[in-house]
Amino acid sequence: MKITILGGGQVGASIAEILSREKNDITVVDHNRKILDTLQDRMDIRTVHGAASSPEVLKQAGVDDVDLILAVTNSDEVNMVACQVAHTLFHTPTKIARVRSSDYLAHPELFCKKAIPIDVIISPEQILNHQIQRLIEYPGALQVIDFADGKIQLVALKAYYGGALVGHELKDLKDHLPSVKTRVAAIYRQDRAIIPTGKTVIEVDDEVFFIATHEDIKKVMQELRSIEESGKKIMIAGAGNIGFRLAQSLENSGYQVKLIERDPQRARWVSEQLKDTIVLQGDAADEELLRQENIDKMELFCSLTNEDEANILSAMLAKRLGARRAMAIVNRVAYIELIESSVLDIAISPRLSTVSALLSHVRRGDVVAAHSLRRGVAEAIESVAHGDSKTSKIVGRKLADIKLPNGATIGAIMRKDELISLEDDAVIEDGDHIIIFVIDKLKIPDVEKLFQVSVTFF
């Protein structure tokens, strides 16, 4: 596919790297020549220097020939105008833009063909907010990802002593939970992926990815670790947009929230907006403050400021002072690898989340959702099967007969809102939503091919 990426910042660069490795034809536009030079040293892409919304620059970047543009410059306005220019002058079929300001996002009617023609809006804050809320909803989960419109979830968690299935073969899960349709899609043991079979024995410390419906997730989680009570007390550090929005959603769902903000003016403004949240003005790394505010009674401590280091340190401190779990926003992937699971419970990367959100729209085929996992090494894809036994490589075939690429497993099949049991003789039908877990990103083009219909499909 020919793709133009506007903006070579963190998100633009990450997505360019992923897509150029998958043999796409990538052009990156940025007004900073230095950034473009660095990118070009690292990857096989074309770069164009100039303003991302300029018709002349876009023409030079070859937008007339591309299937897709991704507008991810730092400016919402530039992203929006660039999509308008691409639409009007070049009829670009798919236009995706990052829009941060909640001011614009509050008016979805702005984003249509007749107004600002953007097909998909990526809002990092909304994505993070949703992601953190899901993690709070399922204490103990390392990652919770929605598929099939939120009807099912892919959950990652660590197996601990006390889980009924730990030390047992996976096939025992069916005896433990006869009424629950679930499938373990992948297991990571000491950072190595294992493709699970019925005979795989779950060990302590395994990172297990499973798929189940919303109602069944807690039952499955209890098989893998002892029951955790989800406390209602949460402390948030940083009342930026993310922290403020999270506090707002949490207080509406009945949590008791304490929010720490360093800047007195912001703290006052936030306290006026929030109803039940206790807003504290101070430093989240202040041991005295944390103790006074009963950090040891907190179910969760979330540090959500803009600074990686501050987030990591205050979360570490909170954890040492007795907070049950600690979560931090961390942009640098290298830091995430250092701290996750050893120092902190969960590190969330806004960059990886945004890239992951963009992915589903650049995948070939009728892909409904795609999520990058394990810091971008693995991916889970929800794709719709089309055609029949003649035009499709999967429709009309039994699961046992489908040749999946190595390292790919079928995690779930949704047929008309029902989860299908994954028996070997289950046959895939036209319109089924299939969730595939891919442990090795290099296999993704093969998975895409599997879903592609043949030429004669109408």
Add this chain to the structure above:
Amino acid sequence: MTDAVSDVVHSNREPQTSPMASPRYLQPDLVVVNLCIASRKRLLEQFAELIATNATTCYSENNENVPDSEQIFTTLHDRERLGSTALGKGIALPHGRIAGLSQPVIAIAKLANPVDYDSPDGMPVWLAVCLLVPAEANQGHLNLLATLAAKFDDDDFVREVKETVSTTEIYNLFSDI
């Protein structure tokens, strides 16, 4: 897109009707040679414009929803997303269903420079045959696609098309559609 329909498309790889009896869906003014474009997107766009401006006779008279080029382009592009319509040997068969058509429309473009098309054999595309059928296409309409695909199984035919330089000659080579 039901199972039954696509099933039959496949089981009828051979043309059903004799060339003389079938109506011609290819109009002379829908054949272009030496088309200068650099991408699949531009090719589909050109087809959409060509058909929207020249193929008006194919739309049903009472239908006010005559599709514009944008609609045709979107249809063709969406179909490519589900899987490339490139056959291999440098040939592609972009196609789709269009509401408002009363009968199938076929357009042919020979390209000045081959373009990337995500083809199974990796060959860039130099010839594209575009087929649009009514939204409620009958079996005969759907069989056209298999008929077209089958024509290119014959390497001699492919060579002949490749060596052809004029629109009239191409039109004559496809005299059975």
